[in-house]
Amino acid sequence: xxxxxxxxVHNWPLKxxxxxxxxxxxxxxxxxxxxxxFAGVVPVRYVNEPNxxxxxxxxPRPVTEVRYFAxxxxxxxxxxxxxxxxxxxxxxKVGVVSVPINLTTPDSRIRVLGFVPDTATVELDxxxxxxxxxxxxxxxxxxxxxxxxTTVQPATVTVTGVATIVSKVDAVRADVTIQSSxxxxxxxxxLVAVDKLGNAVSPVDVSPPTARVVIPVFSDRQSRTLPVNPxxxxxxxxxxxxxxxxxxxxxALVTGDADQLAELSQVDTVPIPMTGVSADExxxxxxxxxxxxxxxxxxxxxxxxxxxPVTGTRTFSAGLQLIGESADLHYALSTDRVLITIGGSIADxxxxxxxxxxxxxDVAGLKEGAHDVVVTANLPTxxxxxxxxxxxVKVTVTPLAPASPALSSPAAQG
Numbered sequence: 001x002x003x004x005x006x007x008x009v010h011n012w013p014l015k016x017x018x019x020x021x022x023x024x025x026x027x028x029x030x031x032x033x034x035x036x037x038f039a040g041v042v043p044v045r046y047v048n049e050p051n052x053x054x055x056x057x058x059x060p061r062p063v064t065e066v067r068y069f070a071x072x073x074x075x076x077x078x079x080x081x082x083x084x085x086x087x088x089x090x091x092x093k094v095g096v097v098s099v100p101i102n103l104t105t106p107d108s109r110i111r112v113l114g115f116v117p118d119t120a121t122v123e124l125d126x127x128x129x130x131x132x133x134x135x136x137x138x139x140x141x142x143x144x145x146x147x148x149x150t151t152v153q154p155a156t157v158t159v160t161g162v163a164t165i166v167s168k169v170d171a172v173r174a175d176v177t178i179q180s181s182x183x184x185x186x187x188x189x190x191l192v193a194v195d196k197l198g199n200a201v202s203p204v205d206v207s208p209p210t211a212r213v214v215i216p217v218f219s220d221r222q223s224r225t226l227p228v229n230p231x232x233x234x235x236x237x238x239x240x241x242x243x244x245x246x247x248x249x250x251x252a253l254v255t256g257d258a259d260q261l262a263e264l265s266q267v268d269t270v271p272i273p274m275t276g277v278s279a280d281e282x283x284x285x286x287x288x289x290x291x292x293x294x295x296x297x298x299x300x301x302x303x304x305x306x307x308x309p310v311t312g313t314r315t316f317s318a319g320l321q322l323i324g325e326s327a328d329l330h331y332a333l334s335t336d337r338v339l340i341t342i343g344g345s346i347a348d349x350x351x352x353x354x355x356x357x358x359x360x361x362d363v364a365g366l367k368e369g370a371h372d373v374v375v376t377a378n379l380p381t382x383x384x385x386x387x388x389x390x391x392x393v394k395v396t397v398t399p400l401a402p403a404s405p406a407l408s409s410p411a412a413q414g
Contacts, residue, residue, distance in 0.1 A: 324364025
């Protein structure tokens with residue numbers, strides 16, 4: 001028995017190594033018989049992209065070779081694999097970075113052994129926006145035609161994109177064509193971002209993508225000086241009205257085709273709203289010219305509007321009150337009420353109440369006899385007495401009768 005055990009344990013490390021090597025060789029043989037290669041295209045997508053960061057290229061290179069282990073009979077397709085590039089942890093980075101590709105499978109029977117490529121090279125940059133001017137580039141002007149000043153709306157637009165590309169943008173260009181028919185240019189032109197040399201810059205987003213370009217085209221250009229007509233819209237606040245409107249300058253020099261100018265007797269301003277206004281206003285506005293007619297000097301017109309309260313009159317019946325009476329005189333009036341007409345702004349007049357109004361007669365210093373005294377009134381600020389009916393009241397002044405002496409009592413007589 002001891003001899004058998006000795007034979008077994010003799011050189012036991014070598015014997016264990018031999019057994020392990022045989023097991024590995026068998027396992028490798030079995031595995032190699034089930035290891036396969038998928039040579040299709042597995043698209044790769046980004047996940048966890050940082051905010052305000054642009055990733056280039058927008059779509060990474062696909063995985064084109066996948067080595068996998070699967071039992072015999074398992075069918076594999078592009079949908080059997082999911083390839084992603086995790087960009088978490090790349091916040092704030094700018095430049096070229098190499099990021100590993102993660103390839104998984106939703107099929108539990110498949111085990112991914114390797115794939116090509118296993119990394120993606122991407123370029124990271126900040127997303128930024130900047131306002132730039134709109135530059136109109138008209139085509140050649142046909143013979144016999146002339147053009148007026150160009151207007152474009154909006155004059156600036158916003159370009160958005162990768163910071164390194166947006167920094168190259170100098171302007172956005174609007175290309176328009178002058179037709180030989182002499183028709184004015186009035187169109188929505190597509191905008192293209194360009195650098196200082198006029199070369200297109202992309203990719204960037206232009207917002208808004210178009211601008212309205214207006215260029216008057218003349219075949220028989222003439223000029224005329226016409227009066228400026230201010231256009232006022234709306235009504236001032238209640239109780240107020242427009243007193244006067246002044247314009248500076250009074251006239252404007254405009255140019256256009258002869259037949260268009262012949263139809264004009266004046267040039268209007270852009271409408272000036274005055275709804276609800278209760279104070280003077282001075283505004284600068286442009287001219288509202290017909291298409292094809294332009295101002296030689298495009299400086300704004302100054303319009304001054306003067307506002308005043310709306311005034312009116314109201315008539316009330318009022319009682320009479322004496323001022324300056326003497327204690328030893330008696331005053332008799334020819335009437336105890338008069339009609340008074342009060343003037344002022346409509347707002348002030350609306351605040352008056354006839355029940356509280358009193359006309360006054362100043363009788364200070366009057367001697368005995370009959371006197372015609374002018375009717376006056378002490379009225380609230382902002383109002384004034386316009387007229388009284390009658391304008392004077394006859395006041396008769398007499399001395400007060402002396403008090404009668406008291407009759408003597410019988411006891412006193414006794």
